[in-house]
């Protein structure tokens with residue numbers, strides 16, 4: 001991991017909803033957007049609270065109409081997390097949202113044609129200390145109003161689509177930022193989103209070289225989680241690993257709680273957010289598996305949700321990688337011949353049958369979690385002295401077993 005890129009810091013929130021920093025020394029903030037009609041107060045509050053409970057730091061709501069901004073005051077009364085108003089086309093929505101007490105505005109100056117209108121929004125935000133995210137999205141970036149400029153941009157895109165699209169996005173951001181600089185307003189977060197991870201990588205890398213504003217990372221229209229996950233994580237993960245990015249939103253065509261779950265996991269695996277829930281390590285299984293590990297997984301995940309500390313649990317199918325993972329986990333089981341050996345921080349505590357394995361594993365996980373809560377045990381304090389031959393005994397080590405089965409000699413290490 002590279003060091004985090006130094007940026008300005010903006011603060012989003014108030015006393016009632018909490019304060020969230022974006023940029024500077026603040027941890028990478030996790031956000032999502034509601035999929036409800038904002039005027040439907042009950043549905044919107046319910047979804048915001050679900051996102052908050054899942055780990056969101058910020059939630060954005062769309063305010064296409066006056067009835068949406070009219071609902072904001074009551075929504076803000078009922079939630080405890082800072083909210084962002086997503087404004088397109090109508091600068092009045094931004095002013096109404098600011099009046100209602102919104103904590104941040106997302107604005108696309110490209111679709112608010114008159115500069116004085118953008119300036120009015122900037123002035124209102126400046127007066128109340130509300131930051132603005134200025135975004136350039138691939139989908140709406142090519143000029144539509146000015147015919148000759150549109151023809152010029154379209155011709156450039158034909159020649160080298162990705163390179164030119166990146167250039168246009170960065171250029172538009174620069175153009176928008178001039179309006180903000182002229183108003184002496186620097187509480188700005190930038191975004192340059194695309195559906196194409198390559199463009200996202202190039203555009204944000206360029207933005208990070210040119211501007212010191214915090215960056216909101218995202219891949220737009222990524223699709224459902226099944227297909228959008230890789231698209232999002234490949235771009236956002238690569239940028240975050242290079243120290244680029246101050247807040248992220250993963251976008252899925254699904255319940256937005258999935259966006260927070262995946263975003264949180266991404267930040268945790270990159271070491272950018274402290275893990276708060278248990279971590280599960282499990283082998284993918286292979287021809288050496290001797291228990292029904294895949295069927296067990298759903299139940300392991302369900303039971304882990306009830307564990308209140310971020311204990312690391314490994315469930316391994318055989319002795320090949322079992323000892324290694326047992327060494328690195330707080331509680332581990334590795335199986336063989338329909339039996340499992342359970343370890344707690346590297347110490348063998350039980351050998352059980354396949355039928356007993358799940359209950360005993362969770363007995364040990366619960367006991368260990370309770371010890372951590374009482375301050376009698378520390379997480380990730382594993383002993384590293386588990387060595388094959390495996391303690392199941394008759395299996396022998398993985399290589400030994402394979403060699404015997406195939407009548408081969410052990411491979412020689414080079």
Ligand code: SF4
Pocket residue numbers: 283284285286287288289290316317318319320321322
């Ligand atoms: S732990 Fe064993 S069963 Fe699981 S994938 Fe590795 S070798 Fe295969």
